[in-house]
Amino acid sequence: MGSTVAIVGGGYGGAALARRLDPDFDVVLIDPKDAFVHAVAALRGLVDADWAQRIYFGYEGLFSRGRHLRDRAVEVDAGGVTTAGGTRVDADYVVLATGSSYPYPAKPDTEGSADSQTRHAATRAELAAASRVLLLGAGPVGLELAGEITEQWPDTEVVLVDPADDVLGGRYLPELRRSLREQLTARGARLELGSALTAPPSVPPGMHRPFSVTTAAGVRIDADLWFRCYGVVPLSDMLHGELAAARRPDGHVEVDEQLRVAGASNVFAVGDVTAVPEPKRSKAASEHAAVVAANIRALAAGRPAEQTYRPGEDAILVPLGSTGGASQVPGPEGPMVLGAAETVRYKGDDLLLGRFAELFGTSA
Incomplete structure (x- = not known):
């Protein structure tokens, strides 16, 4: 479809979304880590040396045409993303998938x-x-x-x-x-x-x-x-310009039923960072990704974004x-x-x- 999608964060929601959109979009996945961390298994990795090596997956496995930009986003606006290294990624669609921080060892505290x-x-x-x-x-x-x-x-x-x-x-x-x-x-x-x-x-x-x-x-x-x-601390302080108004005092980001960031037609959010009232789990982040992928495809094809997300039990x-x-x-x-x-x-x-x-x- 020729459109660029900037996904900020390569956790459960961001990785699942990148994989879904990669065949038809120019996907740029922005994350400072060198690999995806399967955080669900991080505690097993803490006590078991074999598991400690099994919870990392290189991002290259997600893409046939997209790419992983290893850098930290410092400004996210409706037009794209600016990184700590000074790179500007202009995008037709932006997705905030930054997740949350959590004390070690539940989540690793290093980027490599x-x-x-x-x-x-x-x-x-x-x-x-x-x-x-x-x-x-x-x-x-x-x-x-x-x-x-x-x-x-x-x-x-x-x-x-x-x-x-x-x-x-x-x-x-x-x-x-x-x-x-x-x-x-x-x-x-x-x-x-x-x-x-x-x-x-x-x-x-x-x-x-x-x-x-x-x-x-x-x-x-x-x-x-x-x-x-x-x-748990949602990671949303990089929202810039008009997007910053969607950030709640607790750090969660307000989204509508289509998972669009409040006040933006081309910016979405998935996973832990959203203010969706549900437990923050990897399964929910993957389900968010499916909804956002469908809505970005619809918008790129000139149709309205009509796929909605309903929190489960x-x-x-x-x-x-x-x-x-x-x-x-x-x-x-x-x-x-x-x-x-x-x-x-x-x-x-x-x-x-x-x-x-x-x-x-x-x-x-």
Whole structure:
């Protein structure tokens, strides 16, 4: 169709969109990383050296005609993108797929895959030496990391602290929370819920060094390594000009039913950065990409963008290592909870690696 599409961000939504549009558009995927990171499997990569090498996919596998521009976007407007290196990419269509940041190790904090693997290896060695690990946050990341640690090092004591009264915030069924609590407790994990720490640990996260902390309820916790497992921050500060008005105070970007950025006819957003009221998951980002691809094709053909996105029901898959976990999925009569075996079948053992290997045209 001869139109240029600038996609800012090469995560789940951006990569899926680039693959969909590449055959017919001049796609420029702008991302400072040298490879796609399968963040769903990052926690498995932290504890398992083999997995640490399997979660990266080169962007070249997405394209037959498009390209990956390894640079960071600093200004995004309706006419294109300006990068930190001074490159200007003029585009007929712009898509914000920048996602969100999250504390390491849930998301790597380096832009090079080799550096990321080196970082994982160093942290893995620290973890292997630790006997007591503190995880701040009992949401999906904290639960999954607890599952990975207790599977890899069964003798390591894991303590999860969260000011919420139960694990896994959000609109999920009590049976789901109960299953996750019971499985973690059976693995020897300890849950300190309903009270925050009075002060953060005195040592940097991921470093093996003994410390003590106390909760507001007066519970003392001794540990020798800790991680922060909360703190999603949407990445949207590069919006410029009239697009900046669509950025909410929390960083999320307002979009309409066609996933167009509010106030722009040719600018779209997908994935975690959007203000769509739904859990921020890789599946949703891929579904966003399908809607935006259809709308860009329609606009390029002179038709209106009519494909709409409707948030689905709350659903989540929470593996606890390769053998445990629980999930909530839509059922014929409402949401239903799946146990460990079903969760492993859907996500736990493979962590969806095969699906993304196929997307990037390589082996898992």
